[in-house]
Amino acid sequence: MGLWQIDTDTLARSRFVLSPFAETFASLKLLYTGTGAHPGEGAWLRAHLPGYRAYLATDPVAALLVRAALGRSWVADFFCATSHEGESFAETVARVRATGAAQARADLRVSVGGPLPAALERDDLPERAAMLLTYVWEETVRPYWERRRRVLEADVVARTAQVSQGGWAAVLDSLRPGTRWIGESRFQVNLHAVPPREIAAGAELLFMPVTPKAGWVSWEERERYAIVYPCLGVLAEHHDRRPVPAGLGALMGTARARVLLLLGTPMSTTQLVAVTGQGLGSVGPASAGAAGRGAGGAAAGRAVGAVPADGGRRGARGRFGHRRGGARGLVGHRRGGARG
Secondary structure, three states: OEEEEOOHHHHHHOEEOOOHHHHHHHHHHHHHHOOOOOHHHHHHHHHHHHHHHHHHHHOHHHHHHHHHHHOOOEOOHHHOOOOOOOOOHHHHHHHHHOOOHHHHHHHHHHHHOOOOOHHHOOOOHHHHHHHHHHHHHHHHHHHHHHHHHHHHHHHHHHHHHHHHHHHHHHHHHOOOOOOEEEEOOEEEEEOOOOOOEEOOOOOEEEEEEEOOOOOEEEEEOOOEEEEEEEOOOHHHHHHHHOOOOHHHHHHHOHHHHHHHHHOOOOEOHHHHHHHHOOOHHHHHHHHHHHHHHOOOOOEOOOOOOOOOOOOOOOOOOOOOOOOOOOOOOOOOOOOEEEEO
């Protein structure tokens, strides 16, 4: 299993941040697999998969590049840069573009586990990678970014409240399948059989939610580490397209009925407000009624404050869950890494 050794001070200083680049890379992975995890992803794929495939058809080198970069379990380092806090998509993708040609080819040999196809033995791979990522951002992510950002911010609020209520162990155990706080400063980040990695004291540890059902870990030298995870409440991104049963809508009103349907995925009242755009007065009674009746799930946690303007970048400091416990494949590559 992939283990990170993290001291309590580093964990206490860690932050939840939003990354347009991570959202874009997660969307690229979804386009690459072509299979959605739920109806919302299916609808998004129907809208954008034809355009993505047409893009690759006009650029066969890009098609080979993405197949090699995503690999089997290890993503080429240069292709999946670790976002800095507060960094825009353009700023992150500029670091992808600035990668040296030799380094890009070396990263790709790691991700494919051997020699590259002859068509990828070229010097413009970083530029082509940046162009493909920019296409995914501009055409398939940016049009939805404001709404996705609300969903991501709501997740940050809920996770921050979870830290204050149950400690970091509860949060780390629930990020995504394979993550678990083991205790003794050990955090299991995935199930891959790789050597443990010690996080240097003073390093920056970032948690980045994304809306696609994707997740990975990445790092930049020994200075910055990121854990990307699928956010809670992602089905709410398409809540206005989900039909409300006529009987339920007549009984409690369409707006409140939609809230009830959303509670099939545990969410805090704050999350419901953020993802639906409804006021607390509308969301609160519906979620409380659902909890009382055991219908459709219950609102999770007690976070009811407004979403912070910084999207959670101020950090989540709470009780540390002590002894109770990249997009990268193999640990130990020179510059950083990204593992699923």
